[in-house]
Amino acid sequence: MLPLQGIKVIAVEQAVAAPFCSSRLADAGAEVIKVERPEGDFARGYDAAAKGQSSYFVWLNRGKQSMVVDLATKEGREQLEELIAGADILLQNLKPGSMDKLGFSLERLRKDYPKLICCTITGYGDSGPYAHRKAYDLLIQAESGLASITGGADGPSRVGLSIVDIATGATAHAAILEALIGRGRTGQGADIRISMFDVMADWLTVPLLNSEAGNPPKRMGLAHPSIAPYGVFRSKDGKDILISIQSEREWKKLCAEVLGQPDLPNDPRFANMVERVRNRALTDKIVGDSFATMTRDELLKRLSHADIAFAEVNTMADLTVHPHLRRIEVDTPKGVVTYPAPAAIVVGEERHYGAVPAIGEHKDTSEAPRARAKSS
Helix, strand or coil: CCCCCCCEEEEECCCCHHHHHHHHHHHCCCEEEEEECCCCCHHHHCCCCECCECHHHHHHCCCEEEEECCCCCHHHHHHHHHHHHCCCEEEECCCCCHHHHCCCCHHHHHHHCCCCEEEEEECCCCCCCCCCCCCCHHHHHHHCCHHHHCCCCCCCCCCCCCHHHHHHHHHHHHHHHHHHHHHHHHCCCEEEEEEHHHHHHHHCHHHHHHHHCCCCCCCCCCCECCECCEEEEECCCCCEEEEECCCHHHHHHHHHHHCCCCCHHHCHHHCCHHHHHHCHHHHHHHHHHHHCCCCHHHHHHHHHHCCCEEEECCCHHHHHCCCCCCEEEEEECCEEEEEECCCCCCCCCCCEECCCCCCCCCCCCCCCCCCCEEEC
């Protein structure tokens, strides 16, 4: 029996943040009813990378039931009311105020359904000067300051995936699970409000505190602001390898067993982390010049033997064939799609992952999701 079996979730959701959360609830056995507008979640049209379907939608909507509900009509609102009345969790990330205008204010829902756990995702929360702004992932990356510390010296950059949406969905997931535990003790539901800006501000605590202390972070690409050597160096055959030296013991081993320069740590310019950071350009040049004399295979062998932390700077093509990549197979309206497995592994429990629904595939809540797929 899966941990959330018997839990019913109504997800009035779109895009990425809320669907990320509800997909994890579905993975754990919850019955997730995705309420879609007649034209469907607009994320269905983001791209066509998954057998002609949106990669985002296929990733984040497995195991759900899709019900088309036209909330612009009286009948649609009555249908949603009926769904909520039988639910444990209501998750929604519509534009702020939309649910209120439709007659589904949180105050009213909490009064009528005291055991209901409501989770509302917005861009900037319920109050404040930006509360009614539209908010998307990249907008929050910029507004929160994340983009200002991402990238290289040439300018700010976006993180290469929807980090704000994913972080928000993960935060919502954790908060809902906490609320379920709380309800099991008190019998009472919860009113959870999560803003994308708050999530990212929380994650930015370390660079913020450093900035307020007079040490604003600098964009350094794949280097580290307070550790050296910590960055990318190129092998003789053109392969980029990132190394991280966290201690003096590791620095000495790198010098002796990889660089072949065991006396280097005795040089005052490289004698400790503070001096190596102060002389970063020279530190990196010495490491880089040495790496450039060895092939990728020779470097990986030496680094492994010396127990130095390293990684290859891979591409998505490299990830496709990576020896550590675990995949699951998920059924979709256009056939089976394989993609990376959820990270959590529950020992002794083989997880099965539900199919991705077509728009309005489930006409009523008694219809189970289609064929289920197995992790591999």
